Amino acid sequence: MRKRICKILVTGGAGFIGSEFVRQAVMKGYRVIVLDKLSYAGDLKRLADIRGRYVFYKIDICNEAKIQRVFNKEKPEIIVNFAAETHVDRSIRQCSSFIEANVRGTQVLLEASRKHKVKKFLQISTDEVYGEITRGSFREDSPLKPNSPYAATKASADLLIGSYVRTYGFPALIARPCNNYGPWQYPEKLIPLSILKILRNEKIPVYGRGKNSREWIFVADAAEGLLKIMEKGRPGEIYNLGSRQELRNKDVVRKILKTLKKEEGLISFVKDRPGHDLRYCLNSQKVIRGFNWRPKMNFEEGLRITVSWYLKHKKWLLSKWQSISPLYTN
Ligand SMILES: NC(=O)c1ccc[n+]([C@@H]2O[C@H](COP(=O)([O-])OP(=O)(O)OC[C@H]3O[C@@H](n4cnc5c(N)ncnc54)[C@H](O)[C@@H]3O)[C@@H](O)[C@H]2O)c1
Secondary structure: OOOOOEEEEEEEOOOOOHHHHHHHHHHOOOOOEEEEEOOOOHHHHHHHHOOOOOOOOOOOOHHHHHHHHHHHHHHOOEEEEOOOOOOOOHHHHHOHHHHHHHHHHHHHHHHHHHHHOEEEEEEEEEEEEOOOOOOOOOOOOOOOOOOOOHHHHHHHHHHHHHHHHHHHHEEEEEEOOOEEEEEEEEOOOHHHHHHHHHOOOOEEEEEOOOOEEEEEEHHHHHHHHHHHHHOOOOOOEEEOOOOOOOOEHHHHHHHHHHEEEEEEEEEEEEEOOOOOOOOOOOOOHHHHHHHHOOOOOOOHHHHHHHHHHHHHOHHHHOOOHHHHHHHHOO
């Protein structure tokens, strides 16, 4: 007998990770509804190669009435919530839009999902909710100690979801990925920002002494892991999604410079980001052992692919400069 096709609603599906998730879900045969307000970070060009294979709504997740209408019309069975304000530096300058999208927006989706008795709700959280760790790694039951306003709003959403699971028996689960990189990432984030600065013949700003270290995962690996969590994950559970490929920021930038055959002198160490977490690291054994998932891409190869993608999409990259220049003009 043919398997019934499941309908997934993906919020933030025009964003960096969401769009890769949508692409993989469509390829796997899911019926996908993309809901995105197309903020400065959203761009349907990311989905151009699968145009016509998903349904799209340009809607803000905070708009209760419009969200209800989409649920009534589409009757999605699974919700995957990527929609969020995502840039830490912006959250430090102005936090209210983060509270609105990341906390209230999540609550609007939870209520609509509860009313419509969806089968599963997967929240895309982040490793940043745990705060920094100088040695070892975070497990799913590590305490939440977010340090940036962005991370605090993501942790708040996680707490709200925990309360829905406990109070209403709501079938939500949470995924906490580490730093993603790859094609189509908005150039306010370290890797594409560095490439953009190099293309503009400008110095690359690196916070502090560049010693902050992150775990880096290629976006296609992350999307594959998130699909596994969506398919196999149990309601009420939390799943870390890391790669164990840890690099300090200055080493990431050095590798980009080397790939583009540029001098290290292009690095400019700038005043540190307030509250900057030194290191994140996840223990992802629950997903690795439980779901037989493993990231395939090693960082060097993923970075080469990423750099050459941005060189091929120079126009797109350079066109975003205006929106980020207030944050990163030397
Ligand atoms: N990028 C990373 O390294 C990373 C790591 C861990 C977790 N995450 C989480 O993954 C998710 C996706 O991250 P990303 O890097 O793809 O982000 P992104 O900034 O590239 O995309 C976010 C998308 O959400 C949309 N959006 C924002 N506010 C919205 C609203 N109110 N209503 C509807 N749509 C809205 C934007 O238009 C955009 O398309 C986020 O929840 C983020 O917290 C990201």
